[in-house]
Amino acid sequence: MTDRDNGRTGDGDRYTDDRYTEGREPARESGRAAAARGEVPRRLLATATRLFAERGYEGTSVQEIVDAAGVTKGALYHYFGSKDDLLHEVYARVLRLQQQRLDAFADADAPVERRLRDAAADVVVTSIENLDDTVIFFRSMHQLSPEKQKQVRAERRRYHERFRALVEEGQRAGVFTDETPAELVVDYHFGSVHHLSTWYRRDGRLSPQEVADHLAAMLLRSLRP
C-alpha cells in the first residue's frame, strides 16, 4: 500500500539463514551490535514457533508472542511485516532444511532402496525432532496469505518431486513394484510424517530413530515387487 516497506517482507530466508541461526563469532562486536544482529528477530521466530504449535496460529496473539519474547510489538513489526510473515518464516525455515537433507540423501552413492530408505527415515527423525514445525506445517498452511500459500506449495512440490523421483527410479529398475503410482506412494508416506505430531509421544516406548526405521521399513515393504 505504501512504499515504506524498506525491504522487510517477501524475503523468506532472512531470519532463518546462517546469520541468525548459527553461531558466528560475536567477538568483534559490541553487546548492542551483537544484540542487533539478529538476536531479536531470532528470538521472536523461536517464540512464535513454539506458541503457534502450542495454541495454533489464530489462537496466538501478537501480544503473547512479544511478551514471551521479551520485546515490544514495535520491535516485532520492525522485523516482520505482519503476523502472517512470521508464520511464513517458519515455513521457509522448515522447507529449506528438509530440501537440503533430502537432496543429500537422494544424491548419495548407494543403491536406490538404500537411498529411499535413508531419506524416508531421516524426514521422520527430523520431523520428530522439530515437532513444533511439523504441527504448524500441516495445521496452519491455510492461514498464510494466498500468495504465500502458493509459494510454500511450490516449494513443497519440488520436495515431493525429488522424493517421487527416487521411487520412480526404483520402479524403473524393477526393485520396486509399480502397482501403485509413485505419487500415491509419496503421499502415503508423507501423510504419516505430517501426522507424527498427532500420535508420537516423546515418552513412548520408541525412540525417534526406531519410529523412523519402522516407518521406512513399512514404506520399503509396501514397495516390494
Add this chain to the structure above:
Amino acid sequence: MTDRDNGRTGDGDRYTDDRYTEGREPARESGRAAAARGEVPRRLLATATRLFAERGYEGTSVQEIVDAAGVTKGALYHYFGSKDDLLHEVYARVLRLQQQRLDAFADADAPVERRLRDAAADVVVTSIENLDDTVIFFRSMHQLSPEKQKQVRAERRRYHERFRALVEEGQRAGVFTDETPAELVVDYHFGSVHHLSTWYRRDGRLSPQEVADHLAAMLLRSLRP
C-alpha cells in the same frame, strides 16, 4: 452465496441421521413444526461444516454461518450452546459414522486380510466423499475446548483400537508380519487418510475407489510377512 458447491458429493442430507431428527415424537408438533423439524440445526451444521473447511474454524464468524444458513444468531444459539459446540457436532457426526462403518467391516464374515483391506479402503472412500469433514478433523481439533478434545480423542482411540485389533489378529494368525507394531501400522495408514484433503484432487486421474484400493493395497503389502 459461494460457488463452491459445484460437484460436491457429500450433500446436505447426510445430516438427516443425527440427534436432531431422531427420537422426537412427531405427535406433539404442528404440521409446520413437523415440516421444519430439525431443518434449521441441520442446515446450520451443514453450513458450518462447509465454512469451517473453507476458511478454518477461527476464520469463520458466527455471523457468516448464520447468514449463509439463512437464519439469525438467536436461532443458532437456540440450538447450539456455542460456536465450539457446533464444531464438536461436526466431530461427533464423523466419529459416529466412521465407527459404524468400521464395526460393520471388522465384524464381517471373511478372512482377516479381506476385512482389513475392506475397512482400510472404505475409510478412504468415505473420507474423500466427505473431504470437508476430513479437513476440519485434522486441522481444527485444537480449537475444541479441552474437555471436548478429550472426548473426541477418546472416541478416536476406540476407533483406532478396533482397527489395530484387526492388524493384531492378522499378526497372531501369521498372515501379517509382526516386524512393525500394530499401532504404528494404524498410525501410518491414518496419517495418509487424514491428509487426503491435502493432495486428493477430485478432477485427478483416480476415482475415490481407485485411490482407496491403492492405499489399501499398500497397507496390505507393507504387512506381508
Add this chain to the structure above:
Amino acid sequence: MTDRDNGRTGDGDRYTDDRYTEGREPARESGRAAAARGEVPRRLLATATRLFAERGYEGTSVQEIVDAAGVTKGALYHYFGSKDDLLHEVYARVLRLQQQRLDAFADADAPVERRLRDAAADVVVTSIENLDDTVIFFRSMHQLSPEKQKQVRAERRRYHERFRALVEEGQRAGVFTDETPAELVVDYHFGSVHHLSTWYRRDGRLSPQEVADHLAAMLLRSLRP
C-alpha cells in the same frame, strides 16, 4: 470481503432521513423499540459531526465518538460499517438538504435575479446554522474512500450545475453580465460559503442573515452588466 455485511453500508441516507432525524410520534412504541428505532445511530451521527468539526476526522478516534455518544464500539459498528461510513453519512445529509433547498428557490416563481439572490443567501444562512457540517465538508473530503469521494463529488456537481443554470439563465436574459463564465461565478461564491467556518464569528456584529444578504448582494453586484 465477506458477504456478512447485512446491508449496512453503501446506503447513504439510512440514518439521515426522516426516520432518524424527524419527530415521529413515539406514542405507540415501547421505550426499547423507540430507542432502537434510530436513537443510537442518530446520536452517533450527531456526536461524530460535532467531533469531526472540532478535531478533524483523523483527530477523532472512534473511541472518543462512542464515549461521547454514551454507547460502545460494538454499537457503532452495528450501524456503521466503518469510521469512513460515518463521515459519508455526514456528507449525505448535508448534500440532500442543500439540494432540496436550492431546488425550492430555483423553481420559485420570481425574476431570475431574485431567485439567484435568494438561493445564494439561503445557502449562506444554512451553512452558518450548520457550521459543523460546513467545516467538515471542505476539510475532510479527502478522507473519504475514493468511491465515496466520487459519489459525493457527483452529487456536489449536480448541485453546482443547478446553481450555474440560474446564472446562465440571467446571462441569456441579459440581466447578468456574461463577461465571466457562469462556472467561475459559482465557484467564486461557493468558495466563500465553504470558508464561512474560517471567519464567521457567531458573536460578531453581523447575524447570519445579514452576512447572507451581504454576500448575495456582492454576488449580484458582480453580475451587473
Add this chain to the structure above:
Amino acid sequence: MTDRDNGRTGDGDRYTDDRYTEGREPARESGRAAAARGEVPRRLLATATRLFAERGYEGTSVQEIVDAAGVTKGALYHYFGSKDDLLHEVYARVLRLQQQRLDAFADADAPVERRLRDAAADVVVTSIENLDDTVIFFRSMHQLSPEKQKQVRAERRRYHERFRALVEEGQRAGVFTDETPAELVVDYHFGSVHHLSTWYRRDGRLSPQEVADHLAAMLLRSLRP
C-alpha cells in the same frame, strides 16, 4: 515515486530562500558541506509539501516523507523538531511569500482600483502555481499545535488587514461602494482563492492568469458603487 509531478510549476527551488540557506558563513564549511548546505532540509520540506497535499497531513507518515526524500528519520529529526514543525514550515514559507507580494502590489504607485485588482489577481496566480501549498493551507491548519495555529492566524490576519486596507482606501475615496463591510469583501475573495484547489483544473480552458483576471474583475465589479 508517484506520477504526480507532471506539469508542476512550483519546483524544488522555491525552498532556496529560506532560513536554512540564509546567513550561514560558508567560510567554515568544507566543500562538501557547502555543496550540501541546506540541501537536505530543503528536500525534506519539498517532499513533505507534496505528500501533505496528496494524502493529507495525518495520512502521511514520517517514514514516507523520509523515504521519498531519500534520507532517514534521524536526518529529519535533526532539522525539524517534529512532524508538526514540518507542517509549520510550509505555512511559514507561504505566508512570508504572499505577504511580500501583497506588500509590493499594495505599495505600488497606482490608483487604488489598479492596486487592488493587481493584488487580487496575483494571489490567484501564485495560489494556482503552488496548489500544493494552497490545499495544505486550508485543509490542515487544525493539525498544527494550538500555539502554532495562533501564530499562523496572526500572520494571516496581518495579511488580510493589508488587503482590507486597500478596500477601505477605495471606499473612503468613493471609488468602491461601502455597502458591504471591507472585511466581508476580503473574506469573500479569499474564500474563492483558498478553494482554487477544489475546482481549478490545470488542463481546463483557462490559464492561471485568465482565471485570476476573471476573479479580480468580479471583485472589482462587486465593489462598484
Add this chain to the structure above:
DNA sequence: TATGAATGAGTGTTCATTCAT
C-alpha cells in the same frame, strides 16, 4: 422459537519519537 441490538474485551497494525552508536 426466534430476533437483532448491544456488549466489551480483544485483535493486528501503525507511527511519531528517542537514543546509543
Add this chain to the structure above:
DNA sequence: GATGAATGAACACTCATTCAT
C-alpha cells in the same frame, strides 16, 4: 551529522455471546 532499532501508546475494527422482546 546521521543511523535505524526499539518503544509504547494509540488506532480502527471484530466477534462470540447475551438478553429484552
